[in-house]
Amino acid sequence: MKKQITLFIILLILFCKISFIKAEIEIIRITDNNSNDINPRIFNDNIYWINDTNIFTYRDHSIIQLTNNNITINSYDVSGNNIVYSAGQVYLYNGMTTTNISNNTYYNSSVKISGNNIVWEANRAIFYYNGSKITQLTDNSWTGHEPVINGDNIVWWGQTPEDDYDTEIFYYNGISINKITDNNTYDYYPRINTNNNIVWQGYDVNGDDTEIFYYNGSTVMQLTNNEMNDTFPQISNNNHITWLGSDGDESEIFYYNGISISQLTNNDYLELAPKIFNNYVVWEGLTSNVIKSDTDYEIFFYDGSTVLRLTKNDYEDLFPDVSDFGIVWQSDREDNEIILAKIVPEPSLFLYLFLGFSCICFLVKR
Numbered sequence: 001m002k003k004q005i006t007l008f009i010i011l012l013i014l015f016c017k018i019s020f021i022k023a024e025i026e027i028i029r030i031t032d033n034n035s036n037d038i039n040p041r042i043f044n045d046n047i048y049w050i051n052d053t054n055i056f057t058y059r060d061h062s063i064i065q066l067t068n069n070n071i072t073i074n075s076y077d078v079s080g081n082n083i084v085y086s087a088g089q090v091y092l093y094n095g096m097t098t099t100n101i102s103n104n105t106y107y108n109s110s111v112k113i114s115g116n117n118i119v120w121e122a123n124r125a126i127f128y129y130n131g132s133k134i135t136q137l138t139d140n141s142w143t144g145h146e147p148v149i150n151g152d153n154i155v156w157w158g159q160t161p162e163d164d165y166d167t168e169i170f171y172y173n174g175i176s177i178n179k180i181t182d183n184n185t186y187d188y189y190p191r192i193n194t195n196n197n198i199v200w201q202g203y204d205v206n207g208d209d210t211e212i213f214y215y216n217g218s219t220v221m222q223l224t225n226n227e228m229n230d231t232f233p234q235i236s237n238n239n240h241i242t243w244l245g246s247d248g249d250e251s252e253i254f255y256y257n258g259i260s261i262s263q264l265t266n267n268d269y270l271e272l273a274p275k276i277f278n279n280y281v282v283w284e285g286l287t288s289n290v291i292k293s294d295t296d297y298e299i300f301f302y303d304g305s306t307v308l309r310l311t312k313n314d315y316e317d318l319f320p321d322v323s324d325f326g327i328v329w330q331s332d333r334e335d336n337e338i339i340l341a342k343i344v345p346e347p348s349l350f351l352y353l354f355l356g357f358s359c360i361c362f363l364v365k366r
């Protein structure tokens with residue numbers, strides 16, 4: 001009889017655990033000081049942000065100051081141990097020392113890094129540093145803006161003299177520059193992933209509103225076709241895509257899983273700033289009707305199956321970023337602080353099944 005009861009309890013626990021397997025979240029406040037901590041990024045389990053004029057990181061439960069500047073940082077990016085930032089000039093911190101990479105008389109901005117390769121915008125042109133020398137990728141009669149990089153593959157938006165009034169998406173594959181678009185409407189805001197798949201927003205043929213376009217390495221697909229603006233596309237390394245669209249009134253979050261498009265939000269308030277990592281999507285949402293004065297932004301997280309609301313407070317929670325480790329964002333309290341929502345990995349279904357059936361076998365044998 002005792003054996004039957006034990007068996008029943010094991011089966012009940014097994015059933016409950018299997019029924020409730022999903023992402024669990026642990027909220028951790030990273031900073032607690034009297035200055036502004038802003039623009040957080042997360043790469044694996046390493047978190048970075050800007051505090052006033054310097055970049056900080058959070059590793060193994062402690063905060064480390066990485067740079068020692070008193071100039072305003074306008075952009076930064078991370079690849080492995082390399083941190084690159086633009087503060088007038090472009091600086092590379094390789095984990096040990098800081099070097100001025102750009103060394104020019106321009107105002108340099110929009111810096112991105114992949115391995116040792118760095119790209120940025122200066123004087124309406126695209127500059128590329130391959131670890132040893134700088135090349136200006138755009139001819140002086142061209143314009144180039146906001147480059148992104150994967151390895152030695154670089155994408156930006158801009159114009160050549162043949163483009164007349166509108167802008168196109170340009171792709172440098174490490175050898176030559178090709179146009180991905182060639183039309184009479186504005187194309188901009190490209191993003192590239194580790195497979196060299198590219199997304200961007202561009203006006204449709206009528207030039208009325210923007211759509212989302214996706215280059216899968218060989219062909220261009222138009223993902224949206226509607227009367228609203230579709231903006232800020234992001235692509236993950238498994239080729240999933242998210243963006244801000246609209247169902248008629250204000251913005252909503254949309255998600256393309258490689259096969260079909262789904263709408264992740266359906267409400268009467270604004271969504272902004274989507275980011276994606278594999279099947280995870282994060283964004284900020286203005287949680288009351290925009291006409292009310294008591295609204296503030298909260299952080300939302302799509303875990304691949306359901307949307308979870310991560311904050312519910314009177315602070316502005318902004319600019320979330322996501323990895324498989326967790327979600328980070330800035331929260332405006334007395335001043336801005338960095339918050340982490342750690343995704344607590346649940347033991348897998350197979351582990352529960354294995355443990356459960358091992359216990360049952362042991363009991364039956366006895």
Ligand SMILES: [Ca+2]
Nearest residue numbers: 166167183185
């Ligand atoms: Ca165009």
Ligand SMILES: [Ca+2]
Nearest residue numbers: 210226228230
């Ligand atoms: Ca549209």
Ligand SMILES: [Ca+2]
Nearest residue numbers: 251252267269
């Ligand atoms: Ca909305």
Ligand SMILES: [Ca+2]
Nearest residue numbers: 033035037336
């Ligand atoms: Ca602070």
